[in-house]
Amino acid sequence: MDIAIVNATGGGKFGAKVDEDNRLFTLSVAQGQTAAISLNKQQVYAWETGVIAVVGGVLTSILWLRNDDPSGILLIKRIGMSWNGGNTNRNRTVNAVMYVGSTEPVANHVAFVGGNLFLGSSNQSTLVKAYRWDTVGAGGMTHVTPGSPGARTLTSIGLWLIDYDGALIVPFGQAVSFSGMAEEDGKISLQITGWMQSV
């Protein structure tokens, strides 16, 4: 049985209005996708490097993610990067680069699992393979192929947030990595927030 919703303005106390453009008038609570997915599916995660010391003038790969879920896509909500401005001057910059298609690191890396933003949830982001720099050496993780630069930002002291709102999509088998080249020795932390969605 098909139901057509018909304008009821003037035709009843509780009839829904439909305007001349055929739009049904509604009143809704618009919940953000991140909160909705976290509440309903407990599948919003954050991958973070922790605070790490980097050497000035050296391009340093600090975080790598790959979507290993053949039935899902990884949607990046937000990238947050902190930089202390350099240990000496506090007013130096870091050139942060996101690479697309970088290969799995082969040295100076440590595997980890993203944290679930629904505290206490048993869901784990095991289908997103994640590595961060183990802080051995001075150049970050070693990749056979670094990939192609996908985005760059020149960042001064403080916390910088880039909100993709789920529009940065990592399909099955694809990888992204994040590197920084600081003007002088300093401290960085990087965090990626995102969720999995079935295709």
Add this chain to the structure above:
Amino acid sequence: MRIEGGEGQGREAAVSKDLRLLTEAIAFSPIQMAALTNRAYALSTGVISITGVTESGLLYIRNDDPSRTLLLPELTLNVGKCTGGPGDQLFQLYYLTSVSGGTLISGASLASLVSLNVGSPTPPKVTVYKGVYAATVIGGVVRRSPIIQDAVTLQIPLDLVMPAGSQIAVTVTANASTSAMKVAVAARFSMLDAGV
């Protein structure tokens, strides 16, 4: 039963070619709707004086309501001018899996907590403590490590969902040689029926 598009037939709601019902919506934000139902709150530590470089517990939050989930979309960090040392401070957010101790919790100094629906008589079943310089946080896992410059107010998105019993703590570590700095942490949160 299905809803069928009625475009072209007078005042019938339309369904587009990509199968979406066309609507003209007034959208309420979740925090506004929560405030309308007396379930939205604001908390603040007030100003805390940091007088050295020891990590200091600033804020502790625990959801004590077995029937409601606490939604914490963001934290607001207020950092004053830093004297005596470099102007960058490390804030850390801990996810605590148990009440492990530390003076931030044992000190039990209540942070301010008010309803966003001003005058609402119903307090939430939530514990919020504020810290002092060198208040300790024992246990837990560091999940966020933002580095903040001094003399700034910054909102940090968290998107945290905290079911009953879950708890977090926020600390700050001033940089080397810091002799004085003032900080305050504030947040808005809402309580949602568990399972919704």
